[in-house]
Amino acid sequence: MKELTKQQSKVLACVEVYLNKTGFPPTRAEICKELGFKSPNAAEMHLRALEKKGYIAIQSGSSRGLSIIKSQQSFESMHDSMPVIGLVAAGSPTLAEENIEKRIPCDPSLFSEGFDYFLKVKGLSMIDAGIHEDDLVAIKKTTLVKNGDLVVVRIEDEVTLKYFHQQDHLLELIPANKDFATIKIDLREQEAFVEGKSVGLIRTH
Amino acid sequence: MKELTKQQSKVLACVEVYLNKTGFPPTRAEICKELGFKSPNAAEMHLRALEKKGYIAIQSGSSRGLSIIKSQQSFESMHDSMPVIGLVAAGSPTLAEENIEKRIPCDPSLFSEGFDYFLKVKGLSMIDAGIHEDDLVAIKKTTLVKNGDLVVVRIEDEVTLKYFHQQDHLLELIPANKDFATIKIDLREQEAFVEGKSVGLIRTH
DNA sequence: ATTTATACTGTATATTTTTACAGTATATAA
DNA sequence: TTATATACTGTAAAAATATACAGTATAAAT
Missing domain, CATH: 2.10.109.10 (Umud Fragment, subunit A)
Structure with a gap:
């Protein structure tokens, strides 16, 4: 599994936290709001990178179509x-x-x-x-x-x-x-x- | 906790299964497709009923904004x-x-x-x-x-x-x-x- | 010095999705 | 008989969302 950059790591954490809090994944815009980005494309790019590195799956064409493949959270808190x-x-x-x-x-x-x-x-x-x-x-x-x-x-x-x-x-x-x-x-x-x-x-x- | 009608129960199960399979909740249209309804309003009405009975929460204005409050699955298999x-x-x-x-x-x-x-x-x-x-x-x-x-x-x-x-x-x-x-x-x-x-x-x- | 990767802003649009409204049908209760 | 609740169809518009494209800036690698 490839290493994540600091920002990618932040984005993945953001998705996981949002998912834990609400029960569904965030939109690009919501990730931006959470992390202070001003363009939805910032989130999009990080998500694409996370997908390429095998950490998440993106269901294209679906709103909030994100799923976690490999969680960042220590095994501790997940299971x-x-x-x-x-x-x-x-x-x-x-x-x-x-x-x-x-x-x-x-x-x-x-x-x-x-x-x-x-x-x-x-x-x-x-x-x-x-x-x-x-x-x-x-x-x-x-x-x-x-x-x-x-x-x-x-x-x-x-x-x-x-x-x-x-x-x-x-x-x-x-x-x-x-x-x-x-x-x-x-x-x-x-x-x-x-x-x-x-x-x-x-x-x- | 109020009892569910058969159809409401089916819809709740559908949401839970979808969530388990994809990692995010279904849209109204997807619930319809899954259960054979022909109008998104069918799903909508059942979701509203499930919300009123305290089984799910609906984040209004959000796509796929559903979260399970009280799962139907037996306690055994959940936790x-x-x-x-x-x-x-x-x-x-x-x-x-x-x-x-x-x-x-x-x-x-x-x-x-x-x-x-x-x-x-x-x-x-x-x-x-x-x-x-x-x-x-x-x-x-x-x-x-x-x-x-x-x-x-x-x-x-x-x-x-x-x-x-x-x-x-x-x-x-x-x-x-x-x-x-x-x-x-x-x-x-x-x-x-x-x-x-x-x-x-x-x-x- | 130039490429390459990371990390964004800003805008626009097609598509997805929610959600309101107008109906139909059926069974059960008053 | 007339409500009332359940269970839908069908349509449409407003809002949310994904996603493409055109840029800018910076640091590290070649």
């Missing part, structure tokens, strides 16, 4: 899908594109509270909570967590999934496996960031 | 949702309406192989497989199962979720909890029906 993030050790911007292993076709309302991404579990530290290696834990980004919540915490460059327990300056990250030790952190000496909490889990057999 | 079945003891037609506890907004492709319904787990017999009480196990209806698969089996009026193991006439349904005994069935003496197998699991925290 809802949620990103799967590996439990990576390094890097901080968890939801950065390069950390997304794949996407699962489902929408955020799959779990009642909503969630932001799936975290792919590594290791067996939570096995007694019924959380296995490669399970996908649905994470809702929040820093508001209670003792006993299953949380994602970042300590320096390490991200971990554990039960949360904090009393005053002592943060305890408790595993669900007797072979693993509880991580104890004195928050006066070391920083720890709560990235979110688990609201659900999915597993593929 | 996919999958039924949740309790692990009920009695009754046989598993997917009968009365057995559906609720529906989860997701589509069958959530798990790569596809699935037909969720089974809500009762009891702790599979706890060592990381399957807890109230977990929802995604079940694909099939009778083609291998030894080691996690299957839904019906024996008389009892439905159970266990690991499958069969050798000749001996069927073993193996739990994942040392406190539970393996169910052993001689198929020459007793019937057992494989209803499906697990392809995944979801849990709400």
Whole structure:
């Protein structure tokens, strides 16, 4: 699929937004109004380019005869899908594109509270909570967590999934496996960031 | 929401089908062609009625200015949702309406192989497989199962979720909890029906 | 220096489309 | 019997729309 110029991209976005808002595609004139062009031919030319590059189809002779072939919108918003993030050790911007292993076709309302991404579990530290290696834990980004919540915490460059327990300056990250030790952190000496909490889990057999 | 007459219903369906096929709504003339009317006013009148009853919106002055407000298509096919079945003891037609506890907004492709319904787990017999009480196990209806698969089996009026193991006439349904005994069935003496197998699991925290 | 691609303005026209108006026919309710 | 609602045909005009053609301007490539 050929690359789009900035303006072509704008026009395609305009068509998609209009379609989402009204349920039918815009006319050339409407695209112009939306994007500030003064001639319908400006829109026409961009549409022709988009057609040639395979992003849209134009039904000639039909008013508003546009249809989207390849959407620009991230797959996210069109047919809802949620990103799967590996439990990576390094890097901080968890939801950065390069950390997304794949996407699962489902929408955020799959779990009642909503969630932001799936975290792919590594290791067996939570096995007694019924959380296995490669399970996908649905994470809702929040820093508001209670003792006993299953949380994602970042300590320096390490991200971990554990039960949360904090009393005053002592943060305890408790595993669900007797072979693993509880991580104890004195928050006066070391920083720890709560990235979110688990609201659900999915597993593929 | 008011009831539709037969013709109104046909027109609404026509708009929806056209929209699905082309990506934009039909004109009055196109509806006529599709449904065999000879006057654009026939379509116009039906559209007005559909608007008055709240099924569509008409953007006046715009060509093809129709948008669907309330689709006729069943909720199922529009916004996919999958039924949740309790692990009920009695009754046989598993997917009968009365057995559906609720529906989860997701589509069958959530798990790569596809699935037909969720089974809500009762009891702790599979706890060592990381399957807890109230977990929802995604079940694909099939009778083609291998030894080691996690299957839904019906024996008389009892439905159970266990690991499958069969050798000749001996069927073993193996739990994942040392406190539970393996169910052993001689198929020459007793019937057992494989209803499906697990392809995944979801849990709400 | 000249071509080529992108990105438009401005105008005009044929065509598409909406939409109003004038009827006809039929079944159902008052 | 007379409304009233549904379900159309047929026509026509006004408005919306696609689309062709003639230009201008700019930056990058050759």
